Amino acid sequence: MSSVIGYYTTKFGELWSKSLSDLIKETVNGVLLAAKLEKKQIDAVFFANMLAGVLENNLHSPAKLAEIIMRNIPIFRSEAACASGGVAFNLANSYLTAYPGKTVLVVGAEKMTDYSPEEVSQALAGAASGEEQEAGLTFPGLYGMIAQYYLEKYHYNEENLAYVPYKNHYHGCLNEKAHFRKKITINDVLESPYVAYPLKVLDSSPISDGASALILSSDKNLIKKTKRSVKVLACEIITDTISLKNRLRLDEILATKMAADKAFYQAKIKRKDIRVAEVHDCFSIGEILAMEDMGFWKKGEGGKKIKELSTMFGVGKEVIVNTSGGLKAAGHPVGATGIKQIGEVYLQLTKQAVNRQVERVRYGLAHNVGGSGGTAVVTILGI
Amino acid sequence: MSSVIGYYTTKFGELWSKSLSDLIKETVNGVLLAAKLEKKQIDAVFFANMLAGVLENNLHSPAKLAEIIMRNIPIFRSEAACASGGVAFNLANSYLTAYPGKTVLVVGAEKMTDYSPEEVSQALAGAASGEEQEAGLTFPGLYGMIAQYYLEKYHYNEENLAYVPYKNHYHGCLNEKAHFRKKITINDVLESPYVAYPLKVLDSSPISDGASALILSSDKNLIKKTKRSVKVLACEIITDTISLKNRLRLDEILATKMAADKAFYQAKIKRKDIRVAEVHDCFSIGEILAMEDMGFWKKGEGGKKIKELSTMFGVGKEVIVNTSGGLKAAGHPVGATGIKQIGEVYLQLTKQAVNRQVERVRYGLAHNVGGSGGTAVVTILGI
Numbered sequence: 001m002s003s004v005i006g007y008y009t010t011k012f013g014e015l016w017s018k019s020l021s022d023l024i025k026e027t028v029n030g031v032l033l034a035a036k037l038e039k040k041q042i043d044a045v046f047f048a049n050m051l052a053g054v055l056e057n058n059l060h061s062p063a064k065l066a067e068i069i070m071r072n073i074p075i076f077r078s079e080a081a082c083a084s085g086g087v088a089f090n091l092a093n094s095y096l097t098a099y100p101g102k103t104v105l106v107v108g109a110e111k112m113t114d115y116s117p118e119e120v121s122q123a124l125a126g127a128a129s130g131e132e133q134e135a136g137l138t139f140p141g142l143y144g145m146i147a148q149y150y151l152e153k154y155h156y157n158e159e160n161l162a163y164v165p166y167k168n169h170y171h172g173c174l175n176e177k178a179h180f181r182k183k184i185t186i187n188d189v190l191e192s193p194y195v196a197y198p199l200k201v202l203d204s205s206p207i208s209d210g211a212s213a214l215i216l217s218s219d220k221n222l223i224k225k226t227k228r229s230v231k232v233l234a235c236e237i238i239t240d241t242i243s244l245k246n247r248l249r250l251d252e253i254l255a256t257k258m259a260a261d262k263a264f265y266q267a268k269i270k271r272k273d274i275r276v277a278e279v280h281d282c283f284s285i286g287e288i289l290a291m292e293d294m295g296f297w298k299k300g301e302g303g304k305k306i307k308e309l310s311t312m313f314g315v316g317k318e319v320i321v322n323t324s325g326g327l328k329a330a331g332h333p334v335g336a337t338g339i340k341q342i343g344e345v346y347l348q349l350t351k352q353a354v355n356r357q358v359e360r361v362r363y364g365l366a367h368n369v370g371g372s373g374g375t376a377v378v379t380i381l382g383i
Numbered sequence: 384m385s386s387v388i389g390y391y392t393t394k395f396g397e398l399w400s401k402s403l404s405d406l407i408k409e410t411v412n413g414v415l416l417a418a419k420l421e422k423k424q425i426d427a428v429f430f431a432n433m434l435a436g437v438l439e440n441n442l443h444s445p446a447k448l449a450e451i452i453m454r455n456i457p458i459f460r461s462e463a464a465c466a467s468g469g470v471a472f473n474l475a476n477s478y479l480t481a482y483p484g485k486t487v488l489v490v491g492a493e494k495m496t497d498y499s500p501e502e503v504s505q506a507l508a509g510a511a512s513g514e515e516q517e518a519g520l521t522f523p524g525l526y527g528m529i530a531q532y533y534l535e536k537y538h539y540n541e542e543n544l545a546y547v548p549y550k551n552h553y554h555g556c557l558n559e560k561a562h563f564r565k566k567i568t569i570n571d572v573l574e575s576p577y578v579a580y581p582l583k584v585l586d587s588s589p590i591s592d593g594a595s596a597l598i599l600s601s602d603k604n605l606i607k608k609t610k611r612s613v614k615v616l617a618c619e620i621i622t623d624t625i626s627l628k629n630r631l632r633l634d635e636i637l638a639t640k641m642a643a644d645k646a647f648y649q650a651k652i653k654r655k656d657i658r659v660a661e662v663h664d665c666f667s668i669g670e671i672l673a674m675e676d677m678g679f680w681k682k683g684e685g686g687k688k689i690k691e692l693s694t695m696f697g698v699g700k701e702v703i704v705n706t707s708g709g710l711k712a713a714g715h716p717v718g719a720t721g722i723k724q725i726g727e728v729y730l731q732l733t734k735q736a737v738n739r740q741v742e743r744v745r746y747g748l749a750h751n752v753g754g755s756g757g758t759a760v761v762t763i764l765g766i
Binding site: 050063073080094130236258 | 434441481511638
């Protein structure tokens with residue numbers, strides 16, 4: 001079994017003075033310092049990045065990482081749209097299962113704000129099905145259709161959705177690495193312009209720069225020496241069709257449901273054991289669906305539950321969701337997101353979450369999605 | 384330990400009537416038929432592709448594969464330039480080491496000829512270092528510098544290089560799936576136009592379309608039932624700096640040397656046990672350097688050895704190299720290449736190589752390189 005023994009993330013945001021390489025170097029140095037390790041103790045690197053190929057003609061990133069961080073070990077790049085980080089973590093975890101006694105670095109990074117929103121939107125739309133792209137659907141459009149269907153079917157309205165960013169912006173204020181550290185009101189959300197009906201600007205995660213890194217080890221002696229280690233109890237991936245037209249139902253992400261079922265089975269714990277979760281809130285509807293699909297809430301109940309603030313820090317008594325601020329307020333540098341989610345859970349489980357520290361945390365979960373549900377990764381950590 | 388239990392490749396070439404999806408579907412159906420398996424017996428898919436993101440804004444390929452081949456299992460995409468296929472195979476092999484009793488599909492595919500040579504060259508150059516790209520260096524230029532240095536240092540001339548494509552085109556004639564099935568003479572090579580001095584058109588692998596697939600299993604019962612199975616004795620990756628300026632020497636690819644040393648150590652066999660090898664001949668100099676770096680030949684000896692035709696089918700008595708035709712004659716659809724190399728060794732080891740079957744083969748090797756040596760993967764198979 002492998003354990004997370006260190007985490008670092010750069011600030012997320014519009015980091016115009018920093019290149020992709022700068023962000024990677026900062027986060028790698030940061031995580032080695034956090035884990036008190038030297039580069040020579042790393043046996044392999046798993047790197048997550050979605051867009052550098054399309055945006056800056058920057059492919060073969062493993063060799064670029066060798067150039068700037070460490071040479072002559074295996075370096076792997078994974079890409080699964082916004083789930084690239086979760087997938088990299090999954091591969092790292094399998095690697096350590098295959099080769100016990102090793103220690104690996106998992107790095108996710110994305111540089112998005114040097115390009116126009118049109119360029120970035122088009123590149124992100126590359127993760128959708130060709131047919132849907134040709135029909136002019138972008139991800140806000142796809143999630144907008146899902147949101148509209150959900151609200152109609154279960155008799156909710158846009159106000160229900162607004163509680164997701166309301167909560168996550170509140171959490172973002174508590175996270176010094178977050179892209180947005182500003183409280184917003186339900187009215188702010190409702191009065192923000194539509195992006196794709198019924199989703200508005202403030203229902204949507206931003207375009208951000210950032211890099212995050214974890215150190216994962218199956219070296220028993222090293223784990224024992226580390227004061228702050230957390231066990232990886234499960235990390236499950238399901239890949240499903242990306243086209244909405246091939247789904248059995250629009251109000252469920254089947255990949256999330258299946259990955260969560262497998263992960264809880266593997267981790268041998270119950271939903272109620274989870275006290276903190278980072279859940280993929282690329283759009284408000286995403287967090288609501290995921291909480292239902294992972295079995296924390298019943299299907300259709302999410303619109304009500306989110307309004308009760310049962311998942312808000314300082315208010316809710318059960319699972320607290322997205323203490324980092326989520327994708328919405330912490331920011332969404334695509335390749336980094338899945339790593340930051342697991343990192344936030346690690347911080348909570350090792351009592352390093354300072355002003356947003358949830359009490360009595362033994363188990364936490366991270367949920368990372370690619371596209372409109374084509375890839376889902378569910379990771380469960382425990383102390 | 385995992386075993387290869389099936390292989391299929393599409394024809395490589397200018398396949399204008401076929402899309403990337405068409406090629407993937409053909410190769411997946413082909414390999415399942417070859418291994419007599421059904422889709423439901425596959426536990427995970429490892430997919431190699433370099434350029435679809437840049438050329439056709441096609442990212443998040445795992446979800447696209449779920450759409451066209453199989454849903455609700457984990458699907459992983461790897462990208463490491465021209466070594467993407469070898470890397471996907473490595474990850475699949477690690478996965479099976481971690482989770483014994485599973486069976487996975489490894490697929491590599493690339494669609495290149497729908498774009499202009501300028502577009503493809505620019506996309507491929509994305510695998511080089513940013514600095515080298517800015518200086519106007521493409522891969523022919525980088526390999527040209529290496530070739531010039533090698534020829535001068537060891538007192539060879541362009542004729543020595545020409546024996547690589549001469550041999551590989553001869554082999555390509557024997558492979559019905561090869562892009563080029565045409566014998567060429569040494570004079571043909573020497574009289575072909577320069578691409579980047581001293582490398583000429585006929586020293587260079589072509590731009591091709593194609594897809595290849597392998598089935599890899601650690602399910603002992605399944606392997607036992609399969610008539611044609613080959614053991615994976617080692618699969619090692621080394622990632623090194625991509626910039627030539629950061630290399631200690633220009634006449635050696637350190638990543639190849641280190642990966643080969645690790646692989647032979649792991650496989651517990653000697654160089655002389657290898658009877659067939661597929662070696663990354665993106666440019667003529669590539670095959671010569673690799674044969675030296677992997678320890679088949681002494682450093683500097685390659686220019687002489689290649690001229691003796693010691694690695695040519697029907698002529699050489701030691702290791703026979705690139706019976707598929709290599710990248711040069713079989714073609715080089717980037718993501719597929721590393722899979723096809725291992726597939727060719729599998730065909731040789733299972734006596735399915737018909738008119739190019741090497742005799743008394745017990746061990747074979749595949750060598751796959753990304754860029755000008757930023758990634759090297761060495762795989763050793765045995766019966």
